[in-house]
Amino acid sequence: MSPVAKSITPPAFARLPRTALEVRLAARPVGLPGLDDFEIVEVDVPGPSVGQVVVRNLFMSLDPGMLTLIRGDSRLPMRPYEVGEVMYGDAVGEVVASSDPALSEGELVVHRLGWREYAVAEAGAFRRVDRAAYPSPSMHLGFGLVAYVGLMDAAGLRPGDTVFVSSAAGATGSMAGQIARLKGAGRVIGSAGSPDKVAHLTGSLGFDAAFDYHDGPVLDRLREAAPDGIDVYFDNVGGEQLRAAVEVMNVHGRIAVCGALGLQSTGRPDEGPGDLLSVLGKRLTLRGFTLWDHLDRAAEFGEQFRAWLRDGSLVYDETVIDGLRSAPGALLDLVRGRFTGKTVVQVGV
Ligand SMILES: NC(=O)c1ccc[n+]([C@@H]2O[C@H](COP(=O)([O-])OP(=O)(O)OC[C@H]3O[C@@H](n4cnc5c(N)ncnc54)[C@H](OP(=O)(O)O)[C@@H]3O)[C@@H](O)[C@H]2O)c1
Numbered sequence: 001m002s003p004v005a006k007s008i009t010p011p012a013f014a015r016l017p018r019t020a021l022e023v024r025l026a027a028r029p030v031g032l033p034g035l036d037d038f039e040i041v042e043v044d045v046p047g048p049s050v051g052q053v054v055v056r057n058l059f060m061s062l063d064p065g066m067l068t069l070i071r072g073d074s075r076l077p078m079r080p081y082e083v084g085e086v087m088y089g090d091a092v093g094e095v096v097a098s099s100d101p102a103l104s105e106g107e108l109v110v111h112r113l114g115w116r117e118y119a120v121a122e123a124g125a126f127r128r129v130d131r132a133a134y135p136s137p138s139m140h141l142g143f144g145l146v147a148y149v150g151l152m153d154a155a156g157l158r159p160g161d162t163v164f165v166s167s168a169a170g171a172t173g174s175m176a177g178q179i180a181r182l183k184g185a186g187r188v189i190g191s192a193g194s195p196d197k198v199a200h201l202t203g204s205l206g207f208d209a210a211f212d213y214h215d216g217p218v219l220d221r222l223r224e225a226a227p228d229g230i231d232v233y234f235d236n237v238g239g240e241q242l243r244a245a246v247e248v249m250n251v252h253g254r255i256a257v258c259g260a261l262g263l264q265s266t267g268r269p270d271e272g273p274g275d276l277l278s279v280l281g282k283r284l285t286l287r288g289f290t291l292w293d294h295l296d297r298a299a300e301f302g303e304q305f306r307a308w309l310r311d312g313s314l315v316y317d318e319t320v321i322d323g324l325r326s327a328p329g330a331l332l333d334l335v336r337g338r339f340t341g342k343t344v345v346q347v348g349v
Contacts, residue, residue: 022086028071029070055118057117062344064264065259090141092109147175154257154289155234155255162230165191165234168207172259188208191211229250233245234258246279252285261335323347323349324345
């Protein structure tokens, strides 16, 4: 009798690559980092110990906030990066080996272990997400929820409000402007850094008005775009745009402070909101917020977001960068204004 050929499936960890790449912070820069401040290192990929999971990262998020962590600034409620350590950040990936019954091979997960091709950690570090929720797994990294809680919770958006959004062609801003419109804003105004981006705002993203913040004093441009004043300012930038918004705000106006791109892109300290007598006289509210305090909104937002995508009332804009080796340069290009929408790195290419 001839021997019967038996196909044997090797355990998943036997199919893992021997090594993979990760990005470490090589030095703490003064001001903006250069490419020399990052180190790309090849490390071993271990099989999972009991209770651990190995995830092959598909996409990782680039966020200007990472520049703040690189500088070692401890004013954000996030741990700064340490020199010599692999950096961290949001990523989405696929479970490729598991020694914990909570997660199985093939499942899609989001987690904070970006800046590496393979993530190995306790199962609790990963959160399972629905592969069918979006056309691309990268969309699990979008900043729509940031925009939503900034508008609804920090700014208390009301129907009919005139809303101004800065860095409006970026990841958060492109969502904030569109969500404001969908939630009943009367007029939505955006600012961005080039004529092409301004055209993109009033074209595909449906803003009512937009201007290039390089075109003369922001205060003049904002007054032209909002002749009846603004009720809500979604602030991604700080600096001159924040001071102009304070001047143009209506009584009881609300400012949601989401980011500090002026500081993040230059390393120079922000000069603050300006005229406090206007803040007082108009009884303005200026409220900083972080997504982490509002995660209970995720399910409610996700449902609305998917419905808007399905019926075409919201455009999701994304820039995809190829390969982990390109990530440090892309982080710098992000704050130089080279991209639109949410910028992600496709890790395994
Ligand atoms: N609060 C939270 O929970 C939370 C969560 C996520 C992100 N954030 C923060 O929110 C902000 C926006 O994040 P994002 O990912 O959506 O970034 P983004 O807007 O996509 O950032 C990139 C854009 O920043 C703009 N920019 C750079 N320097 C600028 C300057 N000096 N003045 C005005 N615009 C400048 C550039 O656009 P132009 O070409 O238009 O200049 C560039 O395209 C960041 O500060 C981020 O750290 C906060």
